[in-house]
Amino acid sequence: MSTRTVLHEADIARALTRISHEILESNRGPDGLVILGIPTRGVALANRIATLISEFSGTVVPVGALDVTMYRDDLHRNPTRAPQPTSIPAGGIDGAVVVLVDDVLFSGRSIRAALDAIQDIGRPAAVRLATLVDRGHRQLPIRPDFVGKNLPSSSDERVNVRLAEVDGEEFVTIQGADS
Amino acid sequence: MRHLLDTKTLSRADALEILDVAEDMADTQQREVKKLPTLRGKTVVNLFFEDSTRTRISFEAAAKRLSADVINFSAKGSSLSKGESLQDTAQTLQAMGADAVVIRHGASGASRTLATSGWITAGVVNAGDGTHEHPTQALLDAFTIRKRRFGGGSRGRDLSGVKVTIVGDILHSRVARSNVWLLDTLGAEVTLVAPPTLVPQDVSAWPARVIFDLDDAVAAEPDALMVLRIQLERMNAAYFPTEREYSRRWGLDARRLEVLPPGSMVMHPGPMNRGLEISAEAADSPRSTVLDQVTNGVSVRMAVLYLLLAGERAGGPANDEREDAS
Amino acid sequence: MTALDSASHRNPRTETLLIRGARLEGGGTGDLLVQDGVIAASGGTLSRAGATVIDAEGLVALPGLVDLHTHLREPGYEASETVLTGSRAAAAGGYTAVFAMPNTSPVADTAGVVEQVLALGEAAGFATVQPIGAVTVGQQGERLAELGTMADSRAQVRVFSDDGSCVWDPLIMRRALEYVKAFDGVIAQHAQDPRLTEGAQMNEGAVSAELGLAGWPAVAEESIIARDVLLAEHVGSRLHVCHLSTAGSVDIIRWAKRRGVNVTAEVTPHHLLLTDELARDYDASFKVNPPLRREEDVRAVRRGLADGTIDIVATDHAPHPAEAKACEWQTAANGMVGLESALRVVQLAMVDTGMLSWPDVARVMSRTPARIGRLRGHGTPLATGEAASLTLYDPAPTRTFSKEDLHGRSRNSPYLGRELPGEVRWTVYGGVVTVADGALLDAPGVRA
Numbered sequence: 001m002s003t004r005t006v007l008h009e010a011d012i013a014r015a016l017t018r019i020s021h022e023i024l025e026s027n028r029g030p031d032g033l034v035i036l037g038i039p040t041r042g043v044a045l046a047n048r049i050a051t052l053i054s055e056f057s058g059t060v061v062p063v064g065a066l067d068v069t070m071y072r073d074d075l076h077r078n079p080t081r082a083p084q085p086t087s088i089p090a091g092g093i094d095g096a097v098v099v100l101v102d103d104v105l106f107s108g109r110s111i112r113a114a115l116d117a118i119q120d121i122g123r124p125a126a127v128r129l130a131t132l133v134d135r136g137h138r139q140l141p142i143r144p145d146f147v148g149k150n151l152p153s154s155s156d157e158r159v160n161v162r163l164a165e166v167d168g169e170e171f172v173t174i175q176g177a178d179s
Numbered sequence: 180m181r182h183l184l185d186t187k188t189l190s191r192a193d194a195l196e197i198l199d200v201a202e203d204m205a206d207t208q209q210r211e212v213k214k215l216p217t218l219r220g221k222t223v224v225n226l227f228f229e230d231s232t233r234t235r236i237s238f239e240a241a242a243k244r245l246s247a248d249v250i251n252f253s254a255k256g257s258s259l260s261k262g263e264s265l266q267d268t269a270q271t272l273q274a275m276g277a278d279a280v281v282i283r284h285g286a287s288g289a290s291r292t293l294a295t296s297g298w299i300t301a302g303v304v305n306a307g308d309g310t311h312e313h314p315t316q317a318l319l320d321a322f323t324i325r326k327r328r329f330g331g332g333s334r335g336r337d338l339s340g341v342k343v344t345i346v347g348d349i350l351h352s353r354v355a356r357s358n359v360w361l362l363d364t365l366g367a368e369v370t371l372v373a374p375p376t377l378v379p380q381d382v383s384a385w386p387a388r389v390i391f392d393l394d395d396a397v398a399a400e401p402d403a404l405m406v407l408r409i410q411l412e413r414m415n416a417a418y419f420p421t422e423r424e425y426s427r428r429w430g431l432d433a434r435r436l437e438v439l440p441p442g443s444m445v446m447h448p449g450p451m452n453r454g455l456e457i458s459a460e461a462a463d464s465p466r467s468t469v470l471d472q473v474t475n476g477v478s479v480r481m482a483v484l485y486l487l488l489a490g491e492r493a494g495g496p497a498n499d500e501r502e503d504a505s
Numbered sequence: 506m507t508a509l510d511s512a513s514h515r516n517p518r519t520e521t522l523l524i525r526g527a528r529l530e531g532g533g534t535g536d537l538l539v540q541d542g543v544i545a546a547s548g549g550t551l552s553r554a555g556a557t558v559i560d561a562e563g564l565v566a567l568p569g570l571v572d573l574h575t576h577l578r579e580p581g582y583e584a585s586e587t588v589l590t591g592s593r594a595a596a597a598g599g600y601t602a603v604f605a606m607p608n609t610s611p612v613a614d615t616a617g618v619v620e621q622v623l624a625l626g627e628a629a630g631f632a633t634v635q636p637i638g639a640v641t642v643g644q645q646g647e648r649l650a651e652l653g654t655m656a657d658s659r660a661q662v663r664v665f666s667d668d669g670s671c672v673w674d675p676l677i678m679r680r681a682l683e684y685v686k687a688f689d690g691v692i693a694q695h696a697q698d699p700r701l702t703e704g705a706q707m708n709e710g711a712v713s714a715e716l717g718l719a720g721w722p723a724v725a726e727e728s729i730i731a732r733d734v735l736l737a738e739h740v741g742s743r744l745h746v747c748h749l750s751t752a753g754s755v756d757i758i759r760w761a762k763r764r765g766v767n768v769t770a771e772v773t774p775h776h777l778l779l780t781d782e783l784a785r786d787y788d789a790s791f792k793v794n795p796p797l798r799r800e801e802d803v804r805a806v807r808r809g810l811a812d813g814t815i816d817i818v819a820t821d822h823a824p825h826p827a828e829a830k831a832c833e834w835q836t837a838a839n840g841m842v843g844l845e846s847a848l849r850v851v852q853l854a855m856v857d858t859g860m861l862s863w864p865d866v867a868r869v870m871s872r873t874p875a876r877i878g879r880l881r882g883h884g885t886p887l888a889t890g891e892a893a894s895l896t897l898y899d900p901a902p903t904r905t906f907s908k909e910d911l912h913g914r915s916r917n918s919p920y921l922g923r924e925l926p927g928e929v930r931w932t933v934y935g936g937v938v939t940v941a942d943g944a945l946l947d948a949p950g951v952r953a
Contacts, residue, residue: 067203070203070207070215070216070217070245070485071215071216071217075217075489075490076489076490078490079490080180080485080486080489080490081490082196082199082200083200083203085202085203085206085334086203086206086207116216119212120207120210120211120212120214120215121210121211121212122211187715264828264832265832265833265836266828266831266832284833285835286833286834286835286836287706287716287717287718287787287834287835288716288717288718288787288833288834288835289787289833289835291786291787292787292832292833292834295786296831308717309717309718309835310717310718311716311717311718312717353717356715356717379713379714379720380709380710380713380714380720380722381709381710381711381714382711382714383711384711384715385714385715
């Protein structure tokens with residue numbers, strides 16, 4: 001089983017910096033932005049992006065977490081998982097530009113669930129998607145707006161993301177199937 | 180978790196999981212859209228052999244807020260009227276495609292009989308069996324105590340060192356039994372107070388202190404005082420002489436309410452006999468958690484239904500998606 | 506005319522049997538020759554031309570077992586059991602006589618009903634069925650039944666019981682005890698104070714407290730026994746106590762016997778083995794009246810049986826249909842079938858533990874029950890000239906008790922799936938074979 005590192009710590013930092021600038025550019029500034037991370041690692045990334053956007057624009061941008069466990073369509077096929085907390089920033093999301101943040105975009109089902117969750121919470125003006133890694137193999141018509149790294153992969157390979165806040169170390173690897 | 184039949188065999192880990200998931204459920208109940216699509220397509224049957232509008236409505240609300248379909252089956256029948264047997268009723272529900280059966284029955288052990296009989300494949304939730312157990316009541320009581328004590332910092336916490344006193348008809352109370360086991364599992368200290376005739380003959384193995392004097396119990400400054408409903412029929416079987424005497428000796432009246440420390444909470448599973456086991460002052464005081472208990476009941480039951488029904492059933496298809504992947 | 510005469514009269518197929526090498530009551534092994542319904546020769550090495558030879562090496566020879574407490578359910582509850590199916594179950598368990606309790610429908614409180622039960626037993630031919638008469642009309646506890654007429658009837662009733670219910674009114678109990686002295690009768694009391702056991706479901710104790718099942722306190726049995734032994738002493742009567750189950754009850758009987766009270770007591774096989782812990786799963790297979798008690802009580806009744814305080818083992822064989830047991834505990838009927846498993850359970854609880862020898866087993870399961878019930882031709886020694894009612898039992902094997910071991914109409918046994926020692930190999934009833942080579946015959950004396 002071969003493991004290859006596709007992003008090192010420095011690569012991740014650069015990708016997040018670029019994504020943060022892209023968000024500001026496409027939104028023409030920080031106004032109306034709400035950054036929501038999808039647990040677990042999406043939350044850490046969302047916090048970093050929100051911090052960077054605040055640095056670059058001089059405006060503090062609200063950030064929170066959106067747990068999608070209750071909205072997944074594949075619950076019955078997996079062992080029951082405990083949900084993580086959802087925390088929506090105090091101003092809510094009505095009329096905001098919500099930027100969802102996740103670590104790996106794969107089938108798109110988590111994002112679909114996130115869109116359903118958002119619908120039950122409020123009515124944003126727009127929803128954008130930022131992901132650190134896009135590894136293809138979409139099962140739904142979902143596309144990211146902001147991507148750290150496009151990573152073509154075969155479906156039996158495994159993509160591992162490690163972040164300092166969650167795992168104590170920092171890298172992205174791709175692990176081949178048993179040969 | 181395949182069934183929830185009792186708290187006696189509920190591990191600390193499972194109990195905390197239910198309470199923590201209930202916190203998340205409670206949060207969603209603060210939103211404008213209180214519904215979650217999680218149990219869409221699942222059928223929950225409320226199989227109630229005993230009258231209980233409150234508990235049934237609570238389970239119905241919990242199931243509906245998770246988008247499950249709810250069927251209410253009220254099978255009131257005494258052995259005299261010879262209604263359909265438990266077996267026949269259960270097999271009818273199985274044929275209707277129930278995924279979970281919430282059962283309230285007058286016979287102790289009925290939920291275990293249903294769960295282990297092989298008549299149904301659905302998960303079973305005990306909503307009260309005779310005088311044996313009422314696990315979701317104990318869970319919502321524990322949730323309520325935890326929330327009042329620790330507020331937003333409740334997640335992951337148990338009730339170590341919390342002093343809980345339960346007063347009332349212990350002998351006939353499934354709420355008392357379920358609370359004794361669960362509170363002990365969560366590290367609380369339990370005291371039971373009752374007239375001697377309403378304490379089971381041998382409770383030497385129970386993880387609780389038993390005393391007969393409510394004033395002594397109140398003077399010990401419990402963090403939570405849980406008052407149980409007294410059934411007046413018990414008077415006819417000579418368990419106590421009169422309502423008046425019961426109320427005087429074991430009722431939470433205004434005087435005892437005053438002696439109770441200001442930080443202590445007053446609890447009651449409902450329905451209350453105002454003026455008998457609990458005075459109006461106590462029931463309506465800000466220390467009363469009675470309405471919180473009702474609200475929390477829905478969250479806790481949502482958590483239980485979620486843990487029972489979402490997720491893999493034994494023998495289901497294997498997991499083919501990774502946890503990390505989106 | 507004893508019931509045995511009618512057996513050989515109606516079923517002329519008594520065989521000549523040469524039983525070789527059985528373990529006999531006096532100790533040691535020897536042969537038995539059975540001919541024309543009696544034991545023609547016993548002991549040593551025998552031979553007989555034309556006899557069917559039974560190799561009984563390793564088998565214990567016991568006089569045919571006598572059960573002083575069986576529920577045959579007929580007339581009225583034939584869905585659970587009939588006299589025929591019940592006496593077949595008895596034969597399979599090594600029994601050649603059973604006393605049929607009167608809680609039938611109609612209740613056996615008249616000469617008519619007891620004679621009917623007797624006739625059904627004779628027609629079946631598998632064992633002597635000796636009817637027990639009710640103490641009170643309809644077993645309602647209010648008026649004495651016609652005890653004398655039942656005693657004089659063809660059924661020759663000597664044992665009277667309201668079993669299922671307690672004769673609670675102390676005056677009625679006194680009168681009954683006195684009245685039966687006229688014909689050497691005995692009142693067999695089901696000791697249960699009804700006021701202390703209203704709605705009771707299981708033994709009152711630590712287990713019932715947890716399970717939320719209404720308790721049946723030991724004192725409800727003991728207080729009735731204490732009253733009855735004093736009444737029996739006062740009026741100079743015989744008293745028999747049914748299914749004694751608690752340590753306190755054993756103590757009371759011991760005290761009473763020391764005082765010279767003419768009291769006998771029985772214990773069931775299940776009370777020698779099982780405790781109230783078995784109720785924890787709410788499996789109604791273990792629901793019985795009197796209920797299974799604590800470990801201390803099991804130890805006390807075992808000691809009581811070993812030292813003679815308790816005189817006999819009686820099964821309280823109580824058949825019930827499946828729907829009366831496969832339901833929630835509270836709704837389920839009380840009772841267990843016990844004829845087929847009795848000897849095996851007694852071996853497990855008493856012989857294998859060294860508390861009883863095989864001669865003791867003969868005493869408590871055959872000789873003494875026959876004496877208490879005044880039943881002639883049963884419980885007699887396996888000696889020349891005595892009736893040829895016996896069982897050959899193999900104590901060696903260990904087998905799982907299963908539905909195949911049950912031969913009555915009902916399946917409510919608490920031992921299903923449990924390992925029990927021993928096997929009844931042959932049962933002979935007045936010279937007629939009912940169990941051959943471990944298999945119950947379809948008709949008495951008729952072998953393929």
